[in-house]
Amino acid sequence: MAGTDRTSLPEGGKARRVYLLLRDEMSNGTYPPGSHLPGEQRLAEMFAVSRVTVRRALDALDADGLVARRAGSGTVVRAQDGAAAVAADFTSLMPQLVAMGQSTTARLLSFSYGAAPDTVAQAMGLEPEARVQTAVRVRSVQDRPFSHLTTYVPEAIAANYTEADLATTPLFRLLERSGVQVEAAHQSVSATLASPDVALALGVSVGSPLLSLRRVVRDSDGQGVEYLSALYRADLFRLEMTLNRVGGDDNRHWEPVITPAPEQEAAE
Amino acid sequence: MAGTDRTSLPEGGKARRVYLLLRDEMSNGTYPPGSHLPGEQRLAEMFAVSRVTVRRALDALDADGLVARRAGSGTVVRAQDGAAAVAADFTSLMPQLVAMGQSTTARLLSFSYGAAPDTVAQAMGLEPEARVQTAVRVRSVQDRPFSHLTTYVPEAIAANYTEADLATTPLFRLLERSGVQVEAAHQSVSATLASPDVALALGVSVGSPLLSLRRVVRDSDGQGVEYLSALYRADLFRLEMTLNRVGGDDNRHWEPVITPAPEQEAAE
Incomplete structure (x- = not known):
């Protein structure tokens, strides 16, 4: 599978945890490319593990090309080429690809009809166990999967489009x-950990950080x-927003800057 | 410390991972209170671990009051009382407590002056190694820590308020x-894993999911x-936003609904 995970990830235990945390800190800018990681002894203290454990984690990061270890000069973070991170604007067409020329592809993992889960029925204002179409898709940019999308649509509406439509066209447009x-x-946005099935689909390690988004879209009757329940790879995806401080003394407040939504882009 | 982590968390290895993932899925609604977890055999398959490992994780969840295990009827997710999750509105005063009557307290963990880290200097448009004030605070609601805030302010501005001001007043107001x-x-919003120092401050396990937010605030000269680098406990915090679909056929677009920002609330 494109973008599957490195194989040198330590299988279980503490070295795995140290590997995941350090990789996360390199990806989130705590340790940018070119910087030095703390020494083995310091890392052992920070993570409350043995130096042997630290060394296993560093060996795996080295084998994966994420760091360079040189005797005497410590451990240096290596720059990653890979796909650029996907930035999405939070205020216009909701998460939507902003960078020019970035196009995405979707792969349909499952497609079925059945009773809505309780939380979904409640959030949508449907009768308990109302029938919905459930679709699971993975969206990729440059062949790298970055989002895992589970959508629920009432059966009567879903009847207007096909499984093939869903694999090629953003749901919102349908x-x-x-x-x-x-x-x-x-x-509503929060964070979660990659469960085994999502980790497999997104090509990340189980337990990796994901941005999670839940969205309920309503029609003019409030129905x-x-x-949408969307999970985004934290190393490839971020939501962005610009606000201006406007208004006079008594009414000074923040106002989101709305970016026009290019029609060809996906709303997911 | 108020809100410190459970002690029955398995120390290392796979049981710990299964424990963290299941706790995350119970907190994010995949397994809501009252629902049954899958059986031990099924969980062992899902996580690709042995039943012994699954049992260790379930025993720890049971000891922590998160599930109830009954012979014959499986494992039921227990409702947690605890503090309600903190909902923040993303469009008005930026992350800001929305629910009425929710007040927060901040604890200053560190306060110092020194050279700005490279990423901070670049993002703020400062000279390399410009001197900034760095403060680390933890914000709590009902004595439960939910955010870990690291702020950088140019020295000349920071000279206008004291360490004591910062412990009691939101930085934006200062x-x-x-x-x-x-x-x-x-x-900009994404997700990350709790590193050891942040985990200790927020009272969560190392490797727990956190919502991460970076914000650069500029003055009228663009300086x-x-x-702000903010980390929020995913089990206690979410960002929310409502959008209306407005405009005519040619200009139909989304417009964020701006909630007036009560002046007494924190902008963090």
């Missing part, structure tokens, strides 16, 4: 094409027409 | 009180006046 009067959306 | 003409902010 809804509007089906005549749904989309009126509002509510989204839920789409429920 | 900046405006210092005469800074705040004009714009850019923020960076604050750089």
Whole structure:
């Protein structure tokens, strides 16, 4: 599979944990390319593990090309080429690819009809166990998977498009094409860990950090027409937003800067 | 320390990983209170570990009051009382407590002056190694720590307030009180894992998922006046946003719904 995980990841235990944490800190800028990691003794103290454990983790990072270890000069973080991180604007068409020319592909992992899970039915304002279409897709940029998308759509609406449509067209566009009067959306963002099935689909280690987004889209009657649960690779994806401070003394407040949404881009 | 982590967390290895993943899935709604976890055999397959490992993880979850295990009826997720999750609005005063009556307290962990890290200096448009004040605070709601905040402010601005001010007043308010003409902010959100020092401060296990936010605030000259690196406990914190679909056929787009920012609330 494209973008599958490195094989030198220590299998279990503490070395694995140290490997994942250091890789995360290199990816999030705590240790940028070219910088030195702390020495083995210091890392052992920071993570409360033995130096042997630290060395196993560093060996694995070295084998994966993430660091360079040189006797006498310590451990240096190596620059990664790879795909650039995907930046998405949070205020316009909701998570949407912003960088020019970045195009994505979606792969449909599963597609079925059945009773809505309780949390989904409640959030959408559906009857308990109302029938919904459930689709799971993975979206990639330059063949690297970056998002795992699970969507729920009431059966009556989902009848307007096919499984093949879903593999090629953003769901939001399919809804509007089906005549749904989309009126509002509510989204909520937090973080989670990659479970085994999601880790496999996204090509990351189990336990890697993911940005999680839940979104409920409603029509003009306030009825839920789409429920999205999206998981994004933290090393490849971030949500961005610019705000301006506007208004006079009594009414000074923040106002999001809205970026026009290019129609060809995906709303996921 | 208030809100420190459970002690029954398996120390190392695979049982620890299964424990963290299951606890994350119970907290993020995959397994809501009252629902059954999959059986031991199924969990062993899902996580590619032995049943002995699954049992160690479930025993630890049981000891921590997170699940109830009953012979014959499997493992049931228990409801947690605890503090309600902190919801913050992403569009108005940036992450800000929304729920009425929720007040927070901040604890200053460190306070110092020194050269700005490279990434901070670049993002703020400062000279390399420009002197900044660095402060680390932990913010709590109902004595439960939910955010770990590291802020950088140019020395000349920081001279206008004291260490004691910072422990009691949101930084954003201190900046405006210092005469800074705040004009714009850019923020970027992703996810990360709790490193040992942050885990200790937030009372979570090393490797727990955290929402990460970086924000650069600029004045009317485009100069960076604050750089914030914030880490939020994923089990206690989420960012929320509502959007309306507005405009005519040719100009139909999403518009964030701006919630007025109550002045007494924190901008962090």
